[in-house]
Amino acid sequence: MTTSMHLISRICSLGRLYLLVLSLQLTLSSAGKMKIVEEPNTFGLNNPLLGQGNRLQPKVSPSPFSGPPHLHVLAGKCFSYTESTYKYEFCPFHNVTQHEQTFRWNAYSGILGIWQEWEIANNTFTGMWMREGDSCGNKNRQTKVLLVCGGSSKLAQVSEPSTCMYSLTFETPLVCHPHSLLVYPVLGDKLQKEWDEAEQALYEEFVTEQGYNKLLKDIFEEAGYLKTQKVKETPNVQKNPKNFESLEKCSEEVKKLSEEVKRLQVLLTHHNISSNKQPGGKSQAAGGATPAVLSQDGHLRGDPGVLPGLL
Numbered sequence: 001m002t003t004s005m006h007l008i009s010r011i012c013s014l015g016r017l018y019l020l021v022l023s024l025q026l027t028l029s030s031a032g033k034m035k036i037v038e039e040p041n042t043f044g045l046n047n048p049l050l051g052q053g054n055r056l057q058p059k060v061s062p063s064p065f066s067g068p069p070h071l072h073v074l075a076g077k078c079f080s081y082t083e084s085t086y087k088y089e090f091c092p093f094h095n096v097t098q099h100e101q102t103f104r105w106n107a108y109s110g111i112l113g114i115w116q117e118w119e120i121a122n123n124t125f126t127g128m129w130m131r132e133g134d135s136c137g138n139k140n141r142q143t144k145v146l147l148v149c150g151g152s153s154k155l156a157q158v159s160e161p162s163t164c165m166y167s168l169t170f171e172t173p174l175v176c177h178p179h180s181l182l183v184y185p186v187l188g189d190k191l192q193k194e195w196d197e198a199e200q201a202l203y204e205e206f207v208t209e210q211g212y213n214k215l216l217k218d219i220f221e222e223a224g225y226l227k228t229q230k231v232k233e234t235p236n237v238q239k240n241p242k243n244f245e246s247l248e249k250c251s252e253e254v255k256k257l258s259e260e261v262k263r264l265q266v267l268l269t270h271h272n273i274s275s276n277k278q279p280g281g282k283s284q285a286a287g288g289a290t291p292a293v294l295s296q297d298g299h300l301r302g303d304p305g306v307l308p309g310l311l
């Protein structure tokens with residue numbers, strides 16, 4: 001009885017697999033034909049069979065908006081700049097991309113960076129860091145966008161100072177006022193007070209210049225202007241209580257696992273299956289009871305099983 005049922009279900013799943021392959025082939029061939037006829041220029045970009053290099057696949061999501069509130073009007077907009085065969089696109093607080101201007105079927109498009117954090121120098125927001133772009137050897141492409149005063153908002157210059165490290169100059173009237181990019185006025189009361197204290201401590205020589213810079217960095221991180229280096233903090237925390245922590249973790253893991261074992265034993269007992277795993281040890285209950293404890297799809301009751309759809 002069970003054998004024939006198994007056979008039937010296997011034939012069914014083979015049939016389904018065959019249908020799946022067939023419909024996949026149909027979809028692919030019709031999609032291919034449509035693209036070639038209707039949009040030859042984007043065929044290369046959208047072709048799912050091509051490598052990732054030609055598709056825009058962000059590695060990370062952009063950081064939330066931060067910085068001078070009056071720059072929020074730029075979020076969601078994009079500005080482009082064409083130089084020789086490349087079009088560069090800068091979407092403030094989102095990304096920088098590069099698009100080869102050609103009618104070749106496999107025109108290159110790539111991500112030069114995703115919005116991550118500000119560059120702050122001399123208490124001023126001086127640039128936007130767009131990092132984690134497409135791979136370039138063993139690192140990722142990154143772009144620093146400099147904000148300079150200009151009559152209208154536009155990308156004014158693109159360069160590649162070092163391999164896969166790009167520099168964009170973005171002109172906008174939004175940064176023409178001499179105070180428009182100052183950090184201090186944008187901070188909340190609490191962080192402004194912390195900065196005041198750091199200033200005082202530096203003045204009274206309670207902290208060194210280096211210590212002062214560290215205090216400021218913490219303030220900028222808390223404000224969300226700089227990305228927190230979580231990796232940096234973890235080793236400090238772990239330094240001393242390392243052994244204790246790993247032991248605690250170990251016991252915790254052991255407790256979790258033994259609870260899982262108990263749960264499974266209860267499940268087995270409930271189904272009259274011995275949990276002694278002696279080889280060939282046909283325990284009283286297991287032998288004759290097997291068909292009874294299997295539900296119709298061949299799984300233990302309570303076990304969702306793997307890929308139930310194919311069985």
Ligand SMILES: *[C@@H]1O[C@H](CO)[C@@H](O)[C@H](O)[C@H]1NC(C)=O
Pocket residue numbers: 056057058076077078091094095097111
């Ligand atoms: C880049 O940012 C723009 C504007 O927010 C967005 O529409 C686009 O999908 C982004 N592109 C990538 C590859 O993330």
Ligand SMILES: *[C@@H]1O[C@H](CO)[C@@H](O)[C@H](O)[C@H]1NC(C)=O
Pocket residue numbers: 122124
């Ligand atoms: C730093 O910023 C202040 C105020 O904006 C400015 O007067 C000064 O020239 C700047 N110094 C440097 C070295 O950029």
Ligand SMILES: *[C@@H]1O[C@H](CO)[C@@H](O)[C@H](O)[C@H]1NC(C)=O
Pocket residue numbers: 270271272289292
């Ligand atoms: C398990 O075995 C007991 C007696 O040994 C029986 O009463 C019970 O119905 C069985 N349960 C199942 C699920 O087969």
